[in-house]
Amino acid sequence: SSRLYENVAGIKGMFLANKKMDNVVKTYITYNRGRDWRLLQAPTADLRGNSIRCELPYCSLHLHLHVSANPYTSGNIESKDSAPGIIVASGSIGAELTTSNVSMFITSDAGNTWRQIFDEEYSVLYLDQGGALVAIRHTPLPIRHLWMSFDEGRQWNKYSFTMSPLFVDGLLGEPGEETLIMTIFGHVSHRSEWQLVKIDFRSIFNRRCTEGDYQTWHLHNRGEPCIMGVKRIYRKLKPIARCVMGKTYSVTMTSEPCDCTEADFECDYGYERRSDGKCTPAFWFLPSSMSRSCTTGTTFINSTGYRKVVSNNCTAGVIAEYTARRQHCPTQAPKGLHLVTSEGKLTATLGTNVTFLVFLEEGDGARTSIMVDFGDGHALTYSNVSSIEDGVKHVYKAVGIYRVTATGENSLGSESVVLYLHVSCQLEYIHLSAPFVAVKSKEVNLTAVLWPSQVGTVTYIWWFGNNTEPIITLEGSVACTFSREGVNTVTVQVSAGNAILQDRKTIAVHEYFRSHLLAFSSNLDDHNPDVAEWRLDVSRVIKNSMVKVSLSEILLSALNQNLVQFTLRPGVQVTVYAAHLSAAPLVDTSENHSGSAMLMLLSVVVLGLAIFIVYKFKRKIPGLNVYAQMQNEKEQEMIQSPVSPTESTLVSSNTPRELVTSPELMDTELNTRPIGE
Structure with a gap:
């Protein structure tokens, strides 16, 4: 619902309001500043003396409460401080306010009873501080008459203000409420300029008012004289008096207080x-x-x-x-203890200040101590609630979910409240650890490595091949199998806080394959610039020198005869040869396998060589997997290249292998073990 208020001049605490509810507008009145509202009682008779049947609350009087923006022109409703109790307004009678069948109404007793004065809209001006009323009709037709009343609108006399009819555009009174002069402005025809007609009503009044021309008037609300806690008695002109009150007139009012109800x-x-x-x-x-x-x-x-x-x-x-x-103030145990963060969140960033706010609904705050346990082994105690009005600050140094507890205690009891705070840090990098080659229908382990390794609550989303639905886990590792040969793509997305990072790997799936260990001449170690791109270039050179070989046995023979070589730099020739260990199969290598299967595995062997050369010079590469074996006091190690799946493979043997998933662990392992040639 909505209301349009109009303060009634001269009566303190009295308002008229239009209330809209369910698209129906009705007018209400109050005498105690909105404490109570009621509908307006409609007049009992119309202009012709015919009785009006209008029963509350189904029917009442409704007014247009639009006030003129110009203090010297008339609006839809008029009231003056110098004429308390007199209100003139346009409106309608019925169940709601309408814009049709608009008439003019007046009240002389501050809204208790209303009378109809015109059956059309009129502009009304107060003269002589309300001692007289002047009305002029709202019409698009030219007019030459106005109406005047000396008895608060009970009787109206008709006066001519011009010889030629005038299209009236407006009217205004002279400044001051005691004025007896008004001006009408309009035009004789639609093409003529404005015409101003100044009317002086002083000739109508033949004398000044005396004390005998006044009477007392008691303000009331349906007979109740106490309004806003006071009985007020006003002085106003008698309806039969036709005299000029003038500038010296004042609304003499007496009042006495009422007993409160x-x-x-x-x-x-x-x-x-x-x-x-x-x-x-x-x-x-x-x-x-x-x-x-x-x-x-x-x-x-x-x-x-x-x-x-x-x-x-x-x-x-x-x-x-x-x-x-x-x-x-009552003495009572603490009750209604609240614990929140200053931002109202249940999350915080590692290493930043977290402000906790503690509120107590009931209890003696000055004598209630507050203890805050941050859940990380630290706690603080305060003597009273007011000492922590600005909050309690704390910095968490480790990621995790913390149980924060606040306890209020005084001599009458205690109360505790718990808040679970998630402390996290920004996820910067992820690496998907996965083999580049896998056996069909054999289980493969995939691991997502995070940096930093601890960032808080993490969700892993795994996508395999062309699957439309992912696998969602809370663990960073997952096992899977591939049922078809070919190239399969695995994507992992890691969601941590507001960040989502992903990594993707391609896995070649075969029915069968064989791997071989390779070694290099020692002069390759003398030219290790510790640059990853350099190692990749070397691996490409080695691969290109071996792609012409078409059979595994021929390749091994060429390696054993030192026939595979490449020029590292002018004067430096590096030899690639097979390790002294015989090649061990990853899967069954019985003679039952066809020659076509052996040919298919050859590309894997070639790529294995590219991987090994990268390892020889790799010392600190985050996120790489290192497979190591030791036999005959020598160690052959192969690593997986992080750049291109087509340039790397998995090299292994039947001996146990160890997976190093951390760059620091890998570096320690490589620096403490002798590297075989």
Whole structure:
């Protein structure tokens, strides 16, 4: 619903309002600043004396409450401080306010009773501080008459203000409410310029008003004389008097206070009026919370649910019963303890200040100690609640989920509250550790390596090949099998906080393959620049020198005869040869396998050589897998290249192998073991 308010001039606490509900607009009136509202009683008869049948609340009087923006022109409603109780407005009678069948209405007793004065819209001006009223018709036709009343609109006299009819555009009075001069402006025809007609009404009044021309008028609301806690008596002209009040006139008013009644009080903050008129706490308001900041030994104001209407001047009566009372602060155990972060979140960033706020709804805050346990082995204790009004700050040095506890305690009891805080850090890099070659229908282990390794709560999303649905895990490792030969793509996405990173690897799946260990001449070690790109270039050279070989046996023979060589730099020739160990199969190598299967595995052997050359010079490459074996006091090691799946493979043997998943562990392993040639 919405309301349009209009303050009635001269009557304190009196308002008219249009309320819209369900697209129906009705006019209401109040005499106590909105504490109580009621509909307007419609006139009992129309202009012709015919009775009007209009029963409340189904039918009432409704007014247009639009006030003129110009203080010297008339609007839809008019009232003056110098004429208390007189209100002139346009409106309609019925179940709601309408823009059709608009008539003019007046009240002389501040809205208790209304009379119809015109059956069309008129502009009305107050003359002589309300001693006379002038009305001119709202019409698009030219007119030459106006109407004037000296008895508060009961009788209207018709006067001619021009010889030629005038299209009236507006009218205004001279500055000052005591004016007896008004000006009408308009035009004779649509093509003519504006015409101004100045009317001086002083000749109509033949004398100045005396004390005998006035009468007293008691302001009331349906017979109740006490309005806003006061009985007010005004002085106003008698309807039969035709005299000039002039500038010396003042609204002499006498008043005396009334005893307070329930009608002089409205609901206090946090309280709502029920259908029976009583004020009760709203669903969101806890009356006892008013004493939560109370200190034992002091006092607080305890609301009764009521407060006197603003500007109400009543005295005595029920004022003691309805006025808020000052009471001693209660001594009670802490109750309603709350613990939140300053941002209202349950997450925090590692290494930053986290501010915890502690609130106590009930209890003696000055005598209630607060202990905050941050869940990481640190805790702080404060002597009272007020000492931590700005919050408690703490910095977490490790990622995790912490159980933060706040405990309030005084001599009467204690209460605790728990908050679970997730502390995380930014995920910077991930690496998917996966073999480049796998056997069909054999289980393969995949691992996502994070940097930093601890970032908080992490979710892993795994995508295999062309699957439309991912596998979601909370662990960084997963096992899978591939049912078809060919190239398969594996993608892992890691969600940590607001960050999502991903890595992708391609795995070649075969029915069968064989791997061979390779070695290099020692002069390759003398030219190790510790640059990853350099090692990759060397691996490409080695691969290109071997791709012409078509059979595994021929390749091994060429390696054993030192026929595979390449020039590292002018004058430096590096020899590639097979390790002294015989090649061990990854899978069954019985003679039952066909020659075509052996040919298929040859490319894997060639790529194995490229991998080995990269390892020879790799010391610190984050996220790489190192497979190592030792036999005959020599060690052959192969690593997986991080750049291109087509340039790397997995080299292994039947001896046990160890997986190093951390760059630091890998570096330690490589620096402490002798590297075989």
